[in-house]
Amino acid sequence: MKRRIVTATVLNQSGVLNRITGLFTRRQFNIESITVGSTETEGVSKMTFVIQVEDDRMVEQVVKQLNKQIDVLKVNDITEQAIVTRELALIKVMTTPQTRAEINVIIEPFRATIIDVAKDSVTIQVVGNFDKIEAMIELLRPYGIKEVARTGQTAIKRGSQRLGAESKQFSILN
Amino acid sequence: MSQNAKAAEMKFDDQAKKAAEPKNGADLFIETLKNENVEVMFGYPGGAVLPLYDALYKNPIRHILARHEQAAIHAAEGYARVSGKPGVVLATSGPGATNLVTGITDAMMDSIPLVVFTGQVATGVIGSDAFQEADVIGITMPITKHNYQVRSMEDLPRIVHEAFHIATTGRPGPVLIDIPKDIAQTVGSAEFVDELNLPGYQPNFKPNSLQVKKLRGALAQAKKPVVLAGAGVLHAKASEELLQFVEKMQIPVVNTLLGLGGFPASHPLFLGMGGMHGTHAANTALYEADLLINIGARFDDRLTGNLAHFAKNATVAHIDIDPAEIGKNVPTHIPIVADAREALKKILSLDFEAPNAGEWRDKLDQDKKENPLWNTENDDGISPQSLMKLIHDITDGDAVVTTDVGQHQMWTAQYYGFNKPDQWVTSGGLGTMGFGFPSAIGAQIAKPDKTVVAVAGDAGFQMTLQELGLVAELKLPVKIIIYNNMALGMVRQWQETFYEERYSQSLIPVQPDFVKLADAYGLRGYVVTTEEEAEKVMRETLTDNEPVLIDCRIKPKEMVYPMIAPGKGIHEMIGVKPQ
Ligand SMILES: Cc1ncc(C[n+]2csc(CCOP(=O)(O)OP(=O)(O)O)c2C)c(N)n1
Numbered sequence: 001m002k003r004r005i006v007t008a009t010v011l012n013q014s015g016v017l018n019r020i021t022g023l024f025t026r027r028q029f030n031i032e033s034i035t036v037g038s039t040e041t042e043g044v045s046k047m048t049f050v051i052q053v054e055d056d057r058m059v060e061q062v063v064k065q066l067n068k069q070i071d072v073l074k075v076n077d078i079t080e081q082a083i084v085t086r087e088l089a090l091i092k093v094m095t096t097p098q099t100r101a102e103i104n105v106i107i108e109p110f111r112a113t114i115i116d117v118a119k120d121s122v123t124i125q126v127v128g129n130f131d132k133i134e135a136m137i138e139l140l141r142p143y144g145i146k147e148v149a150r151t152g153q154t155a156i157k158r159g160s161q162r163l164g165a166e167s168k169q170f171s172i173l174n
Numbered sequence: 175m176s177q178n179a180k181a182a183e184m185k186f187d188d189q190a191k192k193a194a195e196p197k198n199g200a201d202l203f204i205e206t207l208k209n210e211n212v213e214v215m216f217g218y219p220g221g222a223v224l225p226l227y228d229a230l231y232k233n234p235i236r237h238i239l240a241r242h243e244q245a246a247i248h249a250a251e252g253y254a255r256v257s258g259k260p261g262v263v264l265a266t267s268g269p270g271a272t273n274l275v276t277g278i279t280d281a282m283m284d285s286i287p288l289v290v291f292t293g294q295v296a297t298g299v300i301g302s303d304a305f306q307e308a309d310v311i312g313i314t315m316p317i318t319k320h321n322y323q324v325r326s327m328e329d330l331p332r333i334v335h336e337a338f339h340i341a342t343t344g345r346p347g348p349v350l351i352d353i354p355k356d357i358a359q360t361v362g363s364a365e366f367v368d369e370l371n372l373p374g375y376q377p378n379f380k381p382n383s384l385q386v387k388k389l390r391g392a393l394a395q396a397k398k399p400v401v402l403a404g405a406g407v408l409h410a411k412a413s414e415e416l417l418q419f420v421e422k423m424q425i426p427v428v429n430t431l432l433g434l435g436g437f438p439a440s441h442p443l444f445l446g447m448g449g450m451h452g453t454h455a456a457n458t459a460l461y462e463a464d465l466l467i468n469i470g471a472r473f474d475d476r477l478t479g480n481l482a483h484f485a486k487n488a489t490v491a492h493i494d495i496d497p498a499e500i501g502k503n504v505p506t507h508i509p510i511v512a513d514a515r516e517a518l519k520k521i522l523s524l525d526f527e528a529p530n531a532g533e534w535r536d537k538l539d540q541d542k543k544e545n546p547l548w549n550t551e552n553d554d555g556i557s558p559q560s561l562m563k564l565i566h567d568i569t570d571g572d573a574v575v576t577t578d579v580g581q582h583q584m585w586t587a588q589y590y591g592f593n594k595p596d597q598w599v600t601s602g603g604l605g606t607m608g609f610g611f612p613s614a615i616g617a618q619i620a621k622p623d624k625t626v627v628a629v630a631g632d633a634g635f636q637m638t639l640q641e642l643g644l645v646a647e648l649k650l651p652v653k654i655i656i657y658n659n660m661a662l663g664m665v666r667q668w669q670e671t672f673y674e675e676r677y678s679q680s681l682i683p684v685q686p687d688f689v690k691l692a693d694a695y696g697l698r699g700y701v702v703t704t705e706e707e708a709e710k711v712m713r714e715t716l717t718d719n720e721p722v723l724i725d726c727r728i729k730p731k732e733m734v735y736p737m738i739a740p741g742k743g744i745h746e747m748i749g750v751k752p753q
């Protein structure tokens with residue numbers, strides 16, 4: 001299985017999220033995460049999907065099936081492009097008076113912040129790409145993680161693209 | 175501006191004015207349908223659509239009152255398939271809408287253009303489990319090309335206009351519009367819209383020249399080319415271009431089940447239908463080809479058999495209006511996203527070199543001779559295959575033929591010999607029992623002067639036989655031929671072949687007296703038990719202008735052959751004519 005990042009701009013019609021998640025279920029596409037939010041254009045939303053696919057043909061199907069939806073304006077598999085991906089995670093970790101300082105040291109290089117403190121736990125907010133967040137969670141795990149809430153990744157193409165890293169073209173218009 | 179265009183514009187202006195006058199949503203609904211040139215609709219009333227039916231009463235459009243919503247929508251499918259126009263359906267909320275689900279799915283699978291209207295409870299109570307409320311938008315999301323719920327009366331003209339456009343263009347399909355009762359009752363004024371604003375929907379019609387050049391290269395090199403022609407050829411009205419293309423290139427042609435009639439069955443280059451019950455020659459060609467040109471077929475599993483063995487050595491070119499079909503099931507080397515007719519026109523306009531395929535054609539001709547379709551010779555009833563040839567002869571091969579699903583469907587596909595487009599109506603993708611008879615009613619309404627023959631199994635006919643009432647009421651000269659084997663024949667065949675003759679729930683020992691049943695509706699009915707009788711009755715009744723039902727007692731144990739067993743490759747046919 002390979003992870004791919006696919007983005008779609010969609011018309012903000014009622015039911016559009018339902019259409020898209022229904023499509024994923026029906027066609028047995030595995031979604032790791034979906035994010036949805038508004039864009040620079042009113043009435044247009046952007047969705048970012050992180051999906052697990054077996055091969056290129058499957059991601060091609062995902063892109064093409066999404067494109068068939070009337071409310072979907074544009075679909076891109078941006079996995080191989082120069083992109084920035086970000087996710088926000090909130091992690092509630094158990095603490096004792098002794099471990100608080102240690103935790104502070106661990107999260108510092110991740111530029112994470114403590115946003116809530118309780119008697120026996122702290123909640124940490126971290127923003128980054130998938131790997132960074134995974135790495136930080138792994139480091140915190142020994143202290144006892146009570147709860148994790150993650151937004152899923154959203155992505156944007158960098159302002160300048162490497163040559164030859166064009167978005168993968170499928171035969172949508174050939 | 176041409177005279178016509180001017181007239182059309184004036185008409186439109188008039189209508190725009192008319193529409194802008196205050197009226198209720200239901201009146202507006204009827205006007206929008208007239209605006210789309212709807213001549214007939216198929217439906218069934220109920221509480222949530224009473225305002226719509228009241229508006230219809232005051233401003234009539236021909237409405238066909240089926241006896242069940244499922245039949246209404248299958249009739250609309252039959253109408254659409256032979257007329258090339260969208261079928262229009264109207265049903266009430268809740269049970270009316272859910273009764274349409276099978277037909278909507280059927281139309282989605284077989285790319286039939288439908289615009290389906292359902293009533294809905296009033297917007298104020300949506301979500302409260304009100305009387306006859308069903309989440310029709312949710313239910314039909316995966317089985318429509320698109321669906322809408324009208325949230326404001328002013329949106330109605332735009333939505334209807336978009337729906338007709340979406341249903342009929344690109345790859346056709348069903349579009350559903352759900353109309354809450356209060357929207358139909360809202361008085362207001364709404365402008366008709368002529369422009370379409372669908373930025374997310376822009377089907378591509380013209381082929382990409384680079385891919386067409388690749389096809390030219392592949393053809394010049396091919397030694398074993400074959401064309402697989404699907405229903406896309408019919409939807410695109412491309413059969414003339416297809417004929418020119420293959421005659422110029424001298425390439426043998428295989429049809430899919432739904433593609434029959436897109437290429438003349440009597441043509442020397444025709445190999446027959448491919449797939450599960452296809453001919454040996456057709457399947458051999460698909461198996462051994464070095465160049466497979468798929469025009470408007472979707473490589474359905476009933477066609478390909480086990481994909482591991484399908485067209486293994488072939489360069490695959492695929493012309494399809496729906497990009498998502500290309501590469502979905504079969505890896506494709508030359509993808510051509512286009513309307514079949516546009517693509518063929520482009521190809522014909524270029525100087526294509528015909529492949530050097532004489533040897534291949536000879537081999538396939540030989541195969542056709544050696545492995546023809548065949549049937550058993552015992553005489554414990556009417557031979558279903560001979561019966562179909564007889565129906566072909568009596569109707570001059572010119573009838574519109576619809577079928578239900580099962581053995582009789584396959585025999586019809588194999589033996590009727592369709593030479594022209596739009597004569598053939600069958601449920602392919604969904605395989606919907608109960609489809610055959612009502613779809614014939616729709617076809618007859620579309621083509622009042624044509625002989626329309628509904629071929630149905632004894633079981634499937636009983637799923638929608640209530641429409642005898644509609645045939646009687648409208649005096650539609652539909653010819654109902656029941657292939658009566660006292661069984662769910664196709665199920666019985668599989669049980670005989672793959673389940674050691676354990677006929678679990680597939681035999682029907684008690685059938686209605688179909689003749690009396692016809693009589694109950696005031697229709698002519700006959701039962702025939704020998705081929706002589708069948709011929710006599712059919713010569714008398716298939717050619718006149720009256721409805722008739724003929725219960726044909728066919729050999730109960732006859733099998734549909736040849737066959738590719740499920741999971742097997744296309745080269746592993748069983749039941750090929752014994753040498
Ligand atoms: C609605 C529906 N239910 C079940 C089936 C499964 N099925 C396929 S063929 C068949 C038997 C049909 O019997 P009949 O209508 O008598 O036709 P025959 O095969 O005998 O010609 C059945 C049950 C189906 N295709 N559609």
Ligand SMILES: [Mg+2]
Nearest residue numbers: 631632661663
């Ligand atoms: Mg039967």
